[in-house]
Amino acid sequence: MALKSIAERLFVEVDDGVQLIGGRCDDCNEVFFPTRSTCGRCQSEHVTDETLPRRGKVWTWTSQSFLPKEPYNGSETEADFEAFVVGYIDLxxxxxxxxxxxxxxxRAVELADLGTEVESFAYEFRRRSDGEMVHTYAFRPVVTKAGETK
Structure with a gap:
């Protein structure tokens, strides 16, 4: 069964996760995410969708220790919100x-240090009123066979 995404053309499902759908400008070769109809660099309308690499490295991160303001539409409330880590991933x-x-x-300092290899996966974002789970993407550290993060 296909995952329900928070937005169209956000990701595609692959065997062990998701791949983000980015855009590549046919004129200047700029790659960007999420995909859109025009290039942010040269304003060309010649953009082709392409799947981005699943794995990348943590470029920087911070912790989000308060409930995001609207238009954030997660299932958390002020009472049950837990801090989370958000970062930039170099694909x-x-x-x-x-x-x-x-x-x-x-534990972000030890588990998501700068340069840590991470991979994309489907993250359960919220449950709709009809019971259907809506997903977004997130990244998790790549774990070696020895159980260590790369």
Whole structure:
């Protein structure tokens, strides 16, 4: 069954996760995320969708310790909100994207240090009133066979 995404053309499902859908300008070769109809660099309307690499490296991060303001539409309330980590991920040969990093905020220094290899996956964002789960994307550290993060 296909995942319900918070936005159209955000990601595609692959065997072990999701790949983000970015755009590549056919005129200046700029790659960006999310995809859009015009290039932010040269304003060309010649943009082609392309899937971005699943893996990248943490470029920088911070913790979000308060409930985001509208238009944020998550399921948390002030009472049950838990801090989370958000960062910029450098996807090799593509672009840098912003996203949640799925590690405990109090362990981010050890689990999501700069340069840590991470991969994209479908993150359960909220449940709709009809019970359907809506997903976004997030990143998690790549774990080696020895159980260590890269």
């Amino acid at each position: 090799p040969g593509a672009c840098i994207v912003q996203g949640r990093i799925d590690v405990p905020a109090d």
